[in-house]
Amino acid sequence: MRPLTEDETKVFFEKLTKYIGKNVLHLVDRSDETYYFRLHNEKVYYVSDSMLRQAVSIGRDQLASLGVCFGKFTKSKKFKLHITALDYLAQYAKYKLWIKPNGEGSFLYGNHVLKAHIGRITEDTPEHQGVIIYSMSDIPLGFGVTARSTVEIRKLKPTDIVAFHQADIGEYLREQDTLF
Numbered sequence: 001m002r003p004l005t006e007d008e009t010k011v012f013f014e015k016l017t018k019y020i021g022k023n024v025l026h027l028v029d030r031s032d033e034t035y036y037f038r039l040h041n042e043k044v045y046y047v048s049d050s051m052l053r054q055a056v057s058i059g060r061d062q063l064a065s066l067g068v069c070f071g072k073f074t075k076s077k078k079f080k081l082h083i084t085a086l087d088y089l090a091q092y093a094k095y096k097l098w099i100k101p102n103g104e105g106s107f108l109y110g111n112h113v114l115k116a117h118i119g120r121i122t123e124d125t126p127e128h129q130g131v132i133i134y135s136m137s138d139i140p141l142g143f144g145v146t147a148r149s150t151v152e153i154r155k156l157k158p159t160d161i162v163a164f165h166q167a168d169i170g171e172y173l174r175e176q177d178t179l180f
Helices: 006-030 051-057 083-091 101-108
Strands: 035-040 045-048 066-071 079-081 096-099 118-121 130-135 141-148 160-169
Touching: 006 035, 006 045, 006 066, 006 079, 006 083, 006 118, 006 130, 035 051, 045 051, 051 118, 066 083, 083 130, 083 141, 083 160, 096 101, 096 141, 101 130, 130 160
Parallel strands: 096 130
Antiparallel strands: 035 045, 045 066, 066 079, 096 118, 130 141, 141 160
């Protein structure tokens, strides 16, 4: 387990900023305890200082995971957020989208969000912006990227795509072999 390099840090924080904006500072500057982002087996973990100190006694080969996995770097050095980061993304989300109960099942099976499924959306959400997707009862279901801005969404047909699927809580079941 090692700290992220300068290039890795830049790519990682650019991806996080797409979803939570300047609220990234809340993840780094916490008042309760110091937290770090650490890389292990191409995956980025969010780890408290006390947990990191205890993990030093475990060998690198024996350590499977530590803390909360935020995602992983691909072979091309791009960063892919995992669904395991949803709790932190939802807590600090800048833009949100709520889907109706009839669209929840479709989204949780990995499909994009259609205009017919939207219950409401944060005002002034720009195009190609990261959004956290909630059920109408404010339960975070996943995250995605908007296909259109809020103004353009109002003019779309019910079958047009509003948000591209990135990850959803159904992945805990569908990808349980590769997720951790």
